[in-house]
Amino acid sequence: MICALPMYPFPEDHLRIFWSTLRQTLQRTGIHDVPLTLDQPDDLLQHWQRNDLLLSQSCGFPVSTLLRGKVQVLGAFHFDVPGCQQSAYSSSLLVRKEDCNKPLAGFRDAVAVCNERHSQSGYHALRSAVAPLAVDGRFFSRVLFSGAHRRSAQMIASGEADIAAIDCVSAFLLRQQEPATFDRLASIDFTSPMPGLPLITSQATPAAAVAQLRQALATCSRMPELTQTLQAMRISGFSALDQEDYRICAAKAEQTARDGLAEW
Structure with a gap:
């Protein structure tokens, strides 16, 4: 086993x-x-x-x-952790701190990053969040794929991307492990539980x-x-x-x- x-x-x-x-x-x-x-x-x-x-x-x-x-x-x-209630969880919408006063609608034509296409928290949660804001089938200018939530956070901090949906538990634990990265990031909202x-x-x-x-x-x-x-x-x-x-x-x-x- x-x-x-x-x-x-x-x-x-x-x-x-x-x-x-x-x-x-x-x-x-x-x-x-x-x-x-x-x-x-x-x-x-x-x-x-x-x-x-x-x-x-x-x-x-x-x-x-x-x-x-x-x-x-x-x-x-x-x-x-913030974003969880009992067995339900959500994703934190992470951006750079200088963009933290923008609502999600303010990220139209921004560059998003997802961990991978089968991820509920990193891909599907973000798609569900922006679907009501899409025009002619699109919202972001580009969507990149990082392979991992940790890498998505690093890419936002470095300016390679502007926004990501990161599982709120991962975000909490990674903040403790990578303070230099997460000190540059802020959450503007949580996705639906x-x-x-x-x-x-x-x-x-x-x-x-x-x-x-x-x-x-x-x-x-x-x-x-x-x-x-x-x-x-x-x-x-x-x-x-x-x-x-x-x-x-x-x-x-x-x-x-x-x-x-x-x-x-």
């Missing part, structure tokens, strides 16, 4: 502590084939579809499209193990002995969700296309 938590830039020491405790909790519930360490996947789409996947974290858009029927959704963490990044397991995982995974995740997300680690990771709870809770991600993308915004 393999496990990973690949989506957020958690502090490494605290991630190791959290995983050690979660692993022990899973073993106590009767799931014994739990790896000692978390996997570090290079190809996320391939990783998410492995039959031996016990636990990973994905993104809402692929779960509602490419991965539909191929994985089981366990739920989502709650995060104590969506179900948080889904924790998933293989379609082959038995129903009993799915229940055990959900219980262990809920337990570890509120353990008093993990207080310091949970605070560092900003985890404040867990909600059990299923794949139907993520249909809204695909539906929003379809609505954006119907609104006439051209593909980027």
Whole structure:
């Protein structure tokens, strides 16, 4: 079996502590084939579809499209950061500080940067936000792709791009890790809330193990002995969700296309 938590830039020491405790909790519930360490996947789409996947974290858009029927959704963490409420999250619209007094409409013909096209937080959230402002199918002059939220932030700070939608949890954690970059940035708004990044397991995982995974995740997300680690990771709870809770991600993308915004 393999496990990973690949989506957020958690502090490494605290991630190791959290995983050690979660692993022990899973073993106590009767799931014994739990790896000692978390996997570090290079190809996320391939990783998410492995039959031996016990636990990973994905993104809402692929779960509602490419991965539909191929994985089981366990739920989502709650995060104590601006832009999150319970298991819902949003993206922070980040710009350079000198542009922070502009509304979103003021970025017409600006250069946007997205992490990648399958990202709910970096691509689809931004498209949904600007679709009502588009004229003749367009709003930005150009849209660049960075490959990662961290790189998107760097590109705005350096002037290579003007605006990005960055997952609010990533933005909070990255601000702590890259203060020189984020000291040059400001948030002008948050996008509409969506179900948080889904924790998933293989379609082959038995129903009993799915229940055990959900219980262990809920337990570890509120353990008093993990207080310091949970605070560092900003985890404040867990909600059990299923794949139907993520249909809204695909539906929003379809609505954006119907609104006439051209593909980027």
